[in-house]
Amino acid sequence: MNAPLILDRRRVLAGGGALIVSFSLTSAFAQDQAPAATPPSKPPGSLAATAYLDSWIRIDADGSITVFTGKAELGQGFRTAFQQIAAEELDLPFESLKVITADTKLTANEGYTAGSRSMQDSGTAIQNAAAQVRELLVAEAAKRLDLPAENLRTENGAVISPDGRRLSYGELVAADMLHVQAQPKSRLKDPATLKVMGQPVRRVDIPAKVTGGGVYVQDMRLPGMVHARVVRPPSYGAQLTECDSSAVEKLAGVVKVVRDGNFLAVVAEKEFQSIKAMNALSSAAKWKESASLPKQDDLLNVLMHLPSQDSTIFQRSDPSVSRGKTIEAIYTRPYQLHGSVGPSCAVAQLVDDAMTVWTHTQGVYPDRQAIAEMLRVPPASVRLIHVEGSGCYGHNGADDAAADAALIARALPGRPVRVQWMREQEHAWEPFGPAMVTKLKASLDSNGKIADWHFDVWSNTHSMRPGGAGSMLAAQHMAQPFAVPAPRPLPLPEGGGDRNAIPIYTFPNAQVVHHFIPAMPLRISALRALGAYHNVFSIESFMDELAGLADADPVEFRLKHLEDQRGRAVIEKAALGFEWKSGQKAPQDRGFGFAFARYKNLAAYCAVASEVEVNRETGRPRLVRAVAAVDSGQVVNPDGLINQIEGAIVQSMSWTLYESVTFDDTRITSIDWQTYPILRFDAVPESIEVHIIDRPGQPFLGSGETGQGPTAASIANAIANATGKRLRNLPLTRKRIKEAIDA
Amino acid sequence: MMTLKVNGREHQVDADPDTPLLYVLRDDIKLNAAKFGCGLGQCGSCAVIVDGKAILSCITPMVLLEGKQVTTLEGLGSVSEPAPIQRAFIEEQAAQCGYCIPGMMMRAQALLLKNSKPTDAEIRAALEQHLCRCGTHMRILRAVRRAARLMEAADASSTTNRSAQ
Numbered sequence: 001m002n003a004p005l006i007l008d009r010r011r012v013l014a015g016g017g018a019l020i021v022s023f024s025l026t027s028a029f030a031q032d033q034a035p036a037a038t039p040p041s042k043p044p045g046s047l048a049a050t051a052y053l054d055s056w057i058r059i060d061a062d063g064s065i066t067v068f069t070g071k072a073e074l075g076q077g078f079r080t081a082f083q084q085i086a087a088e089e090l091d092l093p094f095e096s097l098k099v100i101t102a103d104t105k106l107t108a109n110e111g112y113t114a115g116s117r118s119m120q121d122s123g124t125a126i127q128n129a130a131a132q133v134r135e136l137l138v139a140e141a142a143k144r145l146d147l148p149a150e151n152l153r154t155e156n157g158a159v160i161s162p163d164g165r166r167l168s169y170g171e172l173v174a175a176d177m178l179h180v181q182a183q184p185k186s187r188l189k190d191p192a193t194l195k196v197m198g199q200p201v202r203r204v205d206i207p208a209k210v211t212g213g214g215v216y217v218q219d220m221r222l223p224g225m226v227h228a229r230v231v232r233p234p235s236y237g238a239q240l241t242e243c244d245s246s247a248v249e250k251l252a253g254v255v256k257v258v259r260d261g262n263f264l265a266v267v268a269e270k271e272f273q274s275i276k277a278m279n280a281l282s283s284a285a286k287w288k289e290s291a292s293l294p295k296q297d298d299l300l301n302v303l304m305h306l307p308s309q310d311s312t313i314f315q316r317s318d319p320s321v322s323r324g325k326t327i328e329a330i331y332t333r334p335y336q337l338h339g340s341v342g343p344s345c346a347v348a349q350l351v352d353d354a355m356t357v358w359t360h361t362q363g364v365y366p367d368r369q370a371i372a373e374m375l376r377v378p379p380a381s382v383r384l385i386h387v388e389g390s391g392c393y394g395h396n397g398a399d400d401a402a403a404d405a406a407l408i409a410r411a412l413p414g415r416p417v418r419v420q421w422m423r424e425q426e427h428a429w430e431p432f433g434p435a436m437v438t439k440l441k442a443s444l445d446s447n448g449k450i451a452d453w454h455f456d457v458w459s460n461t462h463s464m465r466p467g468g469a470g471s472m473l474a475a476q477h478m479a480q481p482f483a484v485p486a487p488r489p490l491p492l493p494e495g496g497g498d499r500n501a502i503p504i505y506t507f508p509n510a511q512v513v514h515h516f517i518p519a520m521p522l523r524i525s526a527l528r529a530l531g532a533y534h535n536v537f538s539i540e541s542f543m544d545e546l547a548g549l550a551d552a553d554p555v556e557f558r559l560k561h562l563e564d565q566r567g568r569a570v571i572e573k574a575a576l577g578f579e580w581k582s583g584q585k586a587p588q589d590r591g592f593g594f595a596f597a598r599y600k601n602l603a604a605y606c607a608v609a610s611e612v613e614v615n616r617e618t619g620r621p622r623l624v625r626a627v628a629a630v631d632s633g634q635v636v637n638p639d640g641l642i643n644q645i646e647g648a649i650v651q652s653m654s655w656t657l658y659e660s661v662t663f664d665d666t667r668i669t670s671i672d673w674q675t676y677p678i679l680r681f682d683a684v685p686e687s688i689e690v691h692i693i694d695r696p697g698q699p700f701l702g703s704g705e706t707g708q709g710p711t712a713a714s715i716a717n718a719i720a721n722a723t724g725k726r727l728r729n730l731p732l733t734r735k736r737i738k739e740a741i742d743a
Numbered sequence: 744m745m746t747l748k749v750n751g752r753e754h755q756v757d758a759d760p761d762t763p764l765l766y767v768l769r770d771d772i773k774l775n776a777a778k779f780g781c782g783l784g785q786c787g788s789c790a791v792i793v794d795g796k797a798i799l800s801c802i803t804p805m806v807l808l809e810g811k812q813v814t815t816l817e818g819l820g821s822v823s824e825p826a827p828i829q830r831a832f833i834e835e836q837a838a839q840c841g842y843c844i845p846g847m848m849m850r851a852q853a854l855l856l857k858n859s860k861p862t863d864a865e866i867r868a869a870l871e872q873h874l875c876r877c878g879t880h881m882r883i884l885r886a887v888r889r890a891a892r893l894m895e896a897a898d899a900s901s902t903t904n905r906s907a908q
Contacts, residue, residue, distance in 0.1 A: 075840025075877055202836060209841030210832045210848065211825065212776030212817035219775040227770075252759075272758065272766040275782075341780050341788055341876045342842040391840030391877045423781040639836055643882070647839055650878030673785040673874060681867040684880040
């Protein structure tokens with residue numbers, strides 16, 4: 001994460017002399033689990049960094065109320081959840097609110113929309129801000145009515161006195177009333193009385209999405225807008241040696257060819273003209289390439305032999321425990337794609353030295369910093385506005401497209417420039433989810449319990465997100481290029497390559513070592529769940545191998561090693577929903593699998609039980625059904641939560657069974673859906689059930705990434721159960737399963 | 744200049760004849776629903792209906808559409824007056840990012856026009872060309888089944904209305 005940036009609006013407001021009002025709260029329903037003896041000194045969630053209430057809630061004199069979040073709606077549905085939270089705490093009708101999302105001119109700097117943190121960061125901030133705004137409005141009404149605040153209630157956007165007098169929020173609010181800093185604690189609604197939170201409110205964005213509304217940045221049409229296409233190098237590091245663009249410039253509709261070092265783009269009046277011009281320009285460009293890529297079929301050795309920085313991130317020892325049978329195993333994961341269905345897109349416009357970029361980035365503030373650095377202008381002269389794109393699942397081409405648009409728009413002052421990446425560009429140039437290797441070794445004691453546990457993980461960083469210009473392709477390709485920033489491991493407890501590397505289970509002896517590899521042979525960054533996908537796949541596969549060694553039922557074996565009560569409840573719920581029984585036998589050619597994790601060991605809990613069918617002739621696997629249980633703390637929108645978990649199961653299944661980036665010694669060769677196949681409808685399960693364990697009054701834990709790891713291991717365990725063969729190299733393809741069966 | 748019939752209206756389009764329909768719909772006629780996903784006919788995001796059949800607009804040159812009826816998602820209904828297929832997707836909350844959904848809906852609409860009671864296997868087969876990356880497939884399947892029921896109910900009520908008149 002980058003150093004906090006100065007908010008323009010905040011600076012202006014602070015200069016105006018802020019009115020700081022403090023008000024005390026008694027018997028607050030704290031969402032904080034900290035012991036009561038040590039009250040928190042800072043307000044919770046993103047309020048800690050952006051404390052002014054009017055950064056989150058604005059009430060205009062006409063009574064209209066706006067909620068602000070610095071997070072970006074990526075299709076997770078949190079715009080709706082945030083609206084529910086604010087409506088609940090402010091006692092307003094759900095429909096009466098408007099939610100504004102990430103915009104460097106309007107909203108707080110909440111960094112990236114990542115790590116399943118939107119609910120806990122922004123949802124918590126909005127909840128507490130809304131509750132405190134309500135208190136301020138009640139206090140103002142008490143003053144005006146000369147009544148004790150305790151005698152007043154709020155309803156439908158107004159404060160109401162016992163004798164029925166009604167003061168609307170719009171009447172009550174005065175100029176600076178909400179420009180006060182949030183208190184550490186809020187008087188939140190009693191979870192037992194909630195009316196809007198906890199309800200499966202329909203998503204506010206879906207009607208426009210199913211009727212052709214202009215929802216996405218791809219749909220933007222600004223007056224005078226032109227269409228740009230970039231001609232990317234054919235491979236990493238390729239140098240543009242020759243490019244006679246004179247013929248291209250004469251093509252119909254072509255406005256300009258933009259060249260800056262190895263950055264090459266063409267702008268045309270109409271979209272298809274820009275594509276034709278891109279093809280012509282691509283033919284005219286001559287590149288010098290170098291063979292720099294590692295061997296795709298030997299990633300295990302490639303990764304384990306690159307220099308690494310090793311650190312022991314967990315150690316526990318109890319020499320008194322005896323060690324019996326020992327097994328070890330190595331698991332691998334290839335590079336994998338985000339694979340957004342809509343390739344990245346951005347619109348930029350330079351007007352009077354002020355650059356505005358409409359983008360589906362996950363971080364408007366860090367991306368603004370990067371674009372300003374690339375353009376060598378002050379960040380204050382650049383505004384980034386988030387507009388939805390196709391789902392991203394992490395750091396895809398969004399930030400790069402934003403940089404492309406800004407660089408091209410600089411060359412065409414005044415004209416809005418829309419840059420649309422082609423499918424092949426998104427596939428070849430997005431930063432991939434990093435390849436990983438894990439090595440596990442464990443022993444059982446005489447009672448069949450795990451006596452010791454060794455876990456080693458080799459991985460790159462899992463975030464090369466901007467903040468610095470050098471993270472973006474356009475800045476790397478310019479004549480005066482910006483160097484790619486040095487990669488850093490992401491710090492624990494959340495971690496990056498070591499995310500979820502520390503087991504949640506209790507073992508008397510355990511050691512976990514993170515081998516951080518700075519060299520990045522392929523361009524990589526954050527993909528949904530980061531290292532947790534592979535680490536949970538490895539741990540939960542190995543738990544099944546050990547359960548087999550102990551001749552124990554996989555579910556019972558997990559429970560035997562797990563003290564966390566919420567974790568146990570989730571495992572039990574999934575097992576019950578699946579009708580898991582010890583000693584069960586799956587139907588012919590089918591297998592049952594189970595897996596569990598608590599995301600980052602500090603966020604949502606998720607267990608997945610699955611039934612997989614394997615065609616023994618072809619090796620083809622099919623997920624028949626999955627039953628999941630999830631505890632994501634207090635639930636705001638149960639249908640939204642179910643949608644996230646269903647999606648996680650289906651997407652993770654696709655990663656797990658089919659997907660790997662391919663390359664030769666020079667170029668990425670998986671450049672479309674033919675060469676990088678993903679799940680299609682014939683492989684969609686017959687059923688997916690999601691059981692929620694709601695925890696009213698507990699902190700929001702987020703849910704976007706918790707299902708990725710457990711799904712992978714559950715499927716691998718079911719395949720092992722069906723075939724008697726253990727597959728440890730992702731993806732678990734038809735070919736690999738067939739080879740294992742035939743071996 | 745070519746005349747193109749889209750959603751019941753005639754449009755004079757000034758574009759090269761080889762321009763794929765997708766760009767005519769988005770760039771010239773300013774419609775949003777048909778989406779660019781791959782430009783290769785591999786993902787289904789750009790599907791629209793031509794003379795009752797779902798086609799991939801990203802690989803269909805405009806010149807082939809002279810005299811034909813093109814229908815996009817905008818032509819089926821609106822937020823205030825959603826068509827059965829649109830109601831079904833809203834009621835099932837069958838979207839996450841929603842980018843692939845218009846193409847899915849047009850494919851499903853074409854299926855339901857021909858086959859009002861498709862089996863689950865027939866729905867899956869029809870949608871086989873379509874990719875969704877968010878993993879909303881279970882909801883999409885449910886929404887298509889619901890759309891079939893809603894269309895049947897709408898047909899039944901319009902038949903009743905006619906016979907009552």
